Amino acid sequence: MNSQLLMIEDDHRLAQMVGEYLGQSGLQVTHMADGTSGLAQLQGSELPDLVILDLMLPDMDGLEVCRRIRALPGAAAQVPVLMLTAKGDPMDRVIGLEIGADDYLPKPFEPRELLARIRAILRRREAGAQPPANHLLRFGSLEIDRDARTITVGGEPAELTSYQFDLLVTMAERAGRVLTRDQIMEAVRGRELEAFDRSIDVHMGRIRAAIEADPKNPRRILTVRGVGYVFAKQQD
Structure with missing residues (x-):
């Protein structure tokens, strides 16, 4: 390295x-x-x-x-x-x-x-x-370009950190599947969660603020109480 x-x-x-x-x-x-x-x-x-x-x-x-x-x-x-x-x-x-x-x-x-x-x-x-076979992920007005590492919502760019982009892609690639916090962190090769560590929730809040029309009432990234998160499949 x-x-x-x-x-x-x-x-x-x-x-x-x-x-x-x-x-x-x-x-x-x-x-x-x-x-x-x-x-x-x-x-x-x-x-x-x-x-x-x-x-x-x-x-x-x-x-x-x-x-x-x-x-x-x-x-x-x-x-x-x-x-x-x-x-x-x-x-x-x-x-x-x-x-x-x-x-x-x-x-x-x-x-x-x-x-x-x-x-x-x-x-x-x-x-x-690494360029995936299908570099574009589209969910209604949300478009994720994995090659360019860019996000647009309704044609307007949305800003995320490199780590938050990886988290979003991890969720979007598994749309409809409920993922625990540990599964999400493992998928992006991150560090293991410490006891009571809420950092994943902070990142999810930032992602919602960037891609959701109403972050307080999200339609894309939904919380599954006591389990983790799910990226919804609906197309707006």
Whole structure:
């Protein structure tokens, strides 16, 4: 694996340690010490394969940086983001996922766990880039282009993170089947759910907000209480 990572982290000692550790596994890390520099790097000619983003930065917090990444033009907005959150505050996790982070890792963390999560995100991205036989999925006004990794609703583009796109495709490919949270996460090669982890529900909420006419009364992605979710087959 020879991937390029961008680490936005004001702790230079931590960034050096992470860079050296990940470098042993063939991952090249570029370090930026503040949000402004990190965002400038993402607007260059070569995009990283993943961003490691600290929540606490000197010029702006990581949540704001993540919002700005998702607002960037073109492919830059789709770069996966792994957010580092202090002390694993549950609200930091939820907010980070809601604004577009693909995963989170509380500090302090084991370098091996960071590497494992990075690899899981990159595997999902690589798997999603493989062209399927039928690249278009159509459900009434909803169209999912698996080759281009784009979504339109009524002809208008809908924005999702790379991970949320994979979740949506996983559900749409199995339309009409009830899937547990574990089955959904396993299908996209994600990490196993921790006890009481509600991150999958946060992602589903973001997907509904992007594709449903009324996210509070969804018609596409339905909750099956006590089990999981089902992508409805109806055509609008």
